[in-house]
Amino acid sequence: MQESVPGIVIGRLPIYLRALAILEQEGREVTSSQELGKRLGISSAQIRKDLSHFGEFGKQGTGYRISFLQGKLKEILHLNQNWPIALIGFGDLGHALVQYNGFPQKGFYIQAVFDNDPEKVGKSTINGMIIQHPSELAETIRREGVKIAILAVPAGVAQKLAETLVKAGIRALLNYAPITLSLPPDVQVQNIDPVVHLQQMTYYL
Amino acid sequence: MQESVPGIVIGRLPIYLRALAILEQEGREVTSSQELGKRLGISSAQIRKDLSHFGEFGKQGTGYRISFLQGKLKEILHLNQNWPIALIGFGDLGHALVQYNGFPQKGFYIQAVFDNDPEKVGKSTINGMIIQHPSELAETIRREGVKIAILAVPAGVAQKLAETLVKAGIRALLNYAPITLSLPPDVQVQNIDPVVHLQQMTYYL
DNA sequence: TAGATTGTTAATCGATTAACAATC
DNA sequence: TAGATTGTTAATCGATTAACAATC
Numbered sequence: 001m002q003e004s005v006p007g008i009v010i011g012r013l014p015i016y017l018r019a020l021a022i023l024e025q026e027g028r029e030v031t032s033s034q035e036l037g038k039r040l041g042i043s044s045a046q047i048r049k050d051l052s053h054f055g056e057f058g059k060q061g062t063g064y065r066i067s068f069l070q071g072k073l074k075e076i077l078h079l080n081q082n083w084p085i086a087l088i089g090f091g092d093l094g095h096a097l098v099q100y101n102g103f104p105q106k107g108f109y110i111q112a113v114f115d116n117d118p119e120k121v122g123k124s125t126i127n128g129m130i131i132q133h134p135s136e137l138a139e140t141i142r143r144e145g146v147k148i149a150i151l152a153v154p155a156g157v158a159q160k161l162a163e164t165l166v167k168a169g170i171r172a173l174l175n176y177a178p179i180t181l182s183l184p185p186d187v188q189v190q191n192i193d194p195v196v197h198l199q200q201m202t203y204y205l
Numbered sequence: 206m207q208e209s210v211p212g213i214v215i216g217r218l219p220i221y222l223r224a225l226a227i228l229e230q231e232g233r234e235v236t237s238s239q240e241l242g243k244r245l246g247i248s249s250a251q252i253r254k255d256l257s258h259f260g261e262f263g264k265q266g267t268g269y270r271i272s273f274l275q276g277k278l279k280e281i282l283h284l285n286q287n288w289p290i291a292l293i294g295f296g297d298l299g300h301a302l303v304q305y306n307g308f309p310q311k312g313f314y315i316q317a318v319f320d321n322d323p324e325k326v327g328k329s330t331i332n333g334m335i336i337q338h339p340s341e342l343a344e345t346i347r348r349e350g351v352k353i354a355i356l357a358v359p360a361g362v363a364q365k366l367a368e369t370l371v372k373a374g375i376r377a378l379l380n381y382a383p384i385t386l387s388l389p390p391d392v393q394v395q396n397i398d399p400v401v402h403l404q405q406m407t408y409y410l
Numbered sequence: 411t412a413g414a415t416t417g418t419t420a421a422t423c424g425a426t427t428a429a430c431a432a433t434c
Numbered sequence: 435t436a437g438a439t440t441g442t443t444a445a446t447c448g449a450t451t452a453a454c455a456a457t458c
């Protein structure tokens with residue numbers, strides 16, 4: 001648990017959490033590595049190995065108590081708190097992200113929205129946030145102590161904005177711009193580019 | 206080239222393609238595995254190894270001709286054709302996806318849109334597509350020979366719809382619903398769940 | 411007790427990297 | 435020729451899986 005856990009293992013924990021939430025919704029109280037594995041298309045050994053990086057959460061013979069394991073995984077992933085988020089870019093995608101109820105449901109709250117279109121600056125989103133100009137970005141992020149940003153802007157301005165965000169104190173960046181960002185290694189970056197996903201699949205078609 | 210190429214290698218090819226497009230935009234004609242690697246945060250050896258699965262695309266001493274390598278990668282990924290796409294779900298996200306110009310730019314054309322909201326069925330999108338009821342799904346997909354679908358619906362109905370899509374002839378599915386789908390192994394599935402990405406990053410915060 | 415499932419070890423499998431001959 | 439960079443081999447590194455003692 002002390003020596004660093006592989007990133008690929010961390011990447012699976014939210015998937016486990018998602019599966020546990022569904023099992024819980026179904027009224028289940030206990031599950032096993034085998035059942036989880038079957039649902040997720042993963043071997044049971046891998047699930048047990050992954051969890052063993054962090055402790056012993058199951059019982060021989062019976063498996064895992066769902067609510068207990070959920071709690072542990074949330075603790076590990078630092079999800080026992082709400083996370084404020086800054087959204088950069090209020091185009092169609094930004095609009096959809098602000099509306100998406102999956103974020104607040106999981107403790108992620110978009111707290112500030114930025115766009116450089118003069119037509120949008122000063123207007124308010126459906127849920128009452130005022131769209132700010134990027135020039136206010138650094139101050140707002142510092143003041144609110146925001147650590148996570150979502151970048152939903154065109155590729156051309158993404159790198160520059162990302163650098164500004166990092167300077168302002170952002171430590172984790174969800175990047176929707178179709179470009180590989182160059183940032184200090186201690187800044188977390190996750191990329192979402194639907195075209196990249198589609199282009200992978202066409203290989204097999 | 207004949208014995209199957211690891212999926213992880215295929216996953217990087219679109220990233221290479223994206224980087225090459227940027228270099229081309231910058232007016233460059235030639236690049237090297239070292240330069241590409243630096244831009245992408247990947248070792249040059251890995252890039253050369255990845256490409257070697259498919260042939261020899263470079264020249265010792267000089268590197269890779271950008272337009273030639275782009276052509277080869279597009280060929281490998283079957284991107285030398287347009288791909289029609291069916292979009293299931295016309296909520297905020299579906300709306301953003303229909304508007305997104307990154308798709309047609311790369312040869313992906315949303316050709317049919319489905320939503321089960323009676324308020325939406327029969328109405329037309331901004332670019333003139335008529336929103337169809339899911340009951341028409343199978344026939345439309347078969348008729349148009351669509352092989353790729355984007356699933357942008359709530360988690361609760363995703364599995365069922367995915368099965369319908371596969372029965373109708375869909376072979377590749379880009380899944381925005383926050384759930385792991387169970388589908389035949391010969392169907393390609395890629396998942397996009399922003400919450401999963403955020404939950405990975407909070408581990409490090 | 412009998413059956414089930416964990417946590418963990420060791421073996422296997424696969425991916426990445428270092429190094430270099432070939433050659434432009 | 436001298437310098438640069440490829441494609442490829444072998445070594446290293448890391449991740450997955452099989453197997454099983456421990457134990458609920």
